[in-house]
Amino acid sequence: MQFLYPIGLLALAGLIIPLIIHLWNVKQGKTLKIGSIALLGESSRASSKSFKINDWLLLLLRCLLLALLAFLLARPYLEKIISGKNRTGWILVDKTTFQQVFNSNKKSIDSLLKKGYEIHDFNVGFKSLTLKDTILNETKQGDSLSYTALLSAANQFVPPGAEVYFFADHRLNRFGNELPTLNYKLNWVSLNRTDTLSSWITSYAGKKYEAKSNPSSTTYEALNSADESPINITIHETSGITDSKYLIAALKAIESFTKRKIIINAAAEKATIGFWLSDNPVSSAFRSSIASDGALFQYEKGKVVVTQSTINIYGRHIKLSKRIASTGQAEKIWTDGFGNAILTNEKADSLHIFHFYSRFNPQWNELVWDGLFVKALMPIVIRAENSTDFGFEYNPADQRRLSVQQKEVTEITKTEATKTTQNESLGITFWIAALLIFVTERILSFRKKPNYVKS
Incomplete structure (x- = not known):
């Protein structure tokens, strides 16, 4: 037995109260009526005190009642180990494809149903399905959540430690960026x-x-x-800062991928975008070197905040060690784990200005080491109207699947938890015991006959 709030056991100090009451037992004297008191002298009043316990059963019941109340304050519970072998298993399958899945895996599903497995829809809510649902040919309504999100959400529905058979393909566009941690054993049956x-x-x-x-x-x-017309980019970097090498490498990757010609620091023409990699204020000459309706990406200056957080970009979390305290109210594009601005955008003086509250420096963050760096810069450099939709890997027609090595890592991660624990509250048991003891104590207390002195 364990306690959720052990500090509640301090209430056991109240056990001294019934002990004092039973020890300090004051006996009242009895007045006797006589015919004449002429020959009697006046005597002082006296009372009898006895430091002796007369009723051990009542004392025990009262102490036990107070002890139970103290235990109730401490919230007692039992920790039980639940094995997946003792739990009913689940069959997870998308309801819209249930008919095709059942037809191609009839023998396996029938065998699992005979063992007591339950069929559930692999969608939000995980509703129960029956074999009658195989005759329904439903169409998919919009894009469903990723496998990662749904498998993680199933932790709240699948009995802890249970075994789950999941009938689905391994298409890469159905996975999120990180594998979930599961409290059930997952057997993935890949569909052809x-x-x-x-x-x-x-x-x-x-x-x-x-x-x-x-x-x-x-x-x-x-x-x-x-x-197409080339993209002219100008970069200003003050002495002592070497961040431009990371930026130039990313720009070359963008040029190679998009087949758009990128010219860096062209002196003849105005720049499409300028990168100001300096703690100093942006000079008027640099600002004027950018074409109208162009973009300016500038380092912000201010109080340096040392933090242990992440930069959140497209759902990914990249380690962040230092940032500049942001005070502006511009639109946030990148944020840290606490919602503070890391990159903001605003339109001012015919320029799209991007305020960067960190640095392209591994000592500030790990952005330049991540492949997401190129993708994150692409909407800024190429200035596409639907920049938030860029990323061909999310197209629903993408047929790529997890590699064999990725499947092995997935299975190891998902089958770690074969046993789990569950806390069973003992509150009701203690309340019932306290009620029975209280009723017993009251009955004994009222039945006790007073001791009278015989005259």
Whole structure:
């Protein structure tokens, strides 16, 4: 037996109260009526005190009642180990594909149902399904949550330690950025898909691409081969700062991926975007070197805050060690784990100004080491209208699947918890015991006959 609030046991000090009452037992004298008191002298009043316990049973009941109340304040509970072998298992399958899954895995599902497994819809709420639902041919309503989010949410519904058979494919676009931690054993039954090849047309920053996808990769080919105007970028960096090397490497990666020509520090023409990598205020000359309706990315100056947090970009969390305290009210694009601005955007003086409250420096954060750095800079550099939609890997027609090595890591992570513990409250038991003891104590107390002195 354990206690949720052990400090409540301090109430056991109240046990001294019934002990004092029983020891300090004051006996009242009895007045006797006689015919004449002429020969009697006046005597002082006296009372009898006895430091002796006369009723051990009542004392025991009263002490036990106070002890139970103290235990109730401490919230007692029992910790039980629950094994998955003793719990009913689950079968998880998307209701919209249940008919196809059952037809191709009939023998396996029938065998699990005979063992007592329950069928549940792999969607929000995890509603129960029956074999009658296989005759329903429902269409999918919009995009569902990722496998990562749903498997994690199932922790609140699946009995702890139970075994789960999950019938689904391993398409990469259904996974989030991190694998969930589960309190049940997951057996992933991979589905064989016939549509392993797909293609679609997409556009970004004025260029159209044809995407071709298969289980191992997705490739993109530009359709409009007309030459586009180059992107002119100017970079200012003060002495002692070497952040530009990380920025230039990212810009070259963007140029290679998009096939857009990027010219850095071209003296002849005005820049499309300027990067001010300095603690000093942006000079008027640098600002005027940027074309109208261009963009300015500038380091902000202020109080340096040492922190242990993350930069949140596109749902990813990148380690953040230092930032500049932000005071502006501009639109937040990147934030830290506490909601503080790391990158903001505003329109001022015909420029799109990006205020960066950190640095392209590994001592400040690990952004430059992450592959997300290139993707995060791309909407700023290329200035696409639908920059939030950029990222071909999220297209629903993407056929890529987890590699064999990724599957092994997934299974190891998901099968760690085969046993778990569950706390069972003892409050009701203690309340019932306290009630019975209280009733017994009252009955004994009222039945006790007073001692009279015989005259």
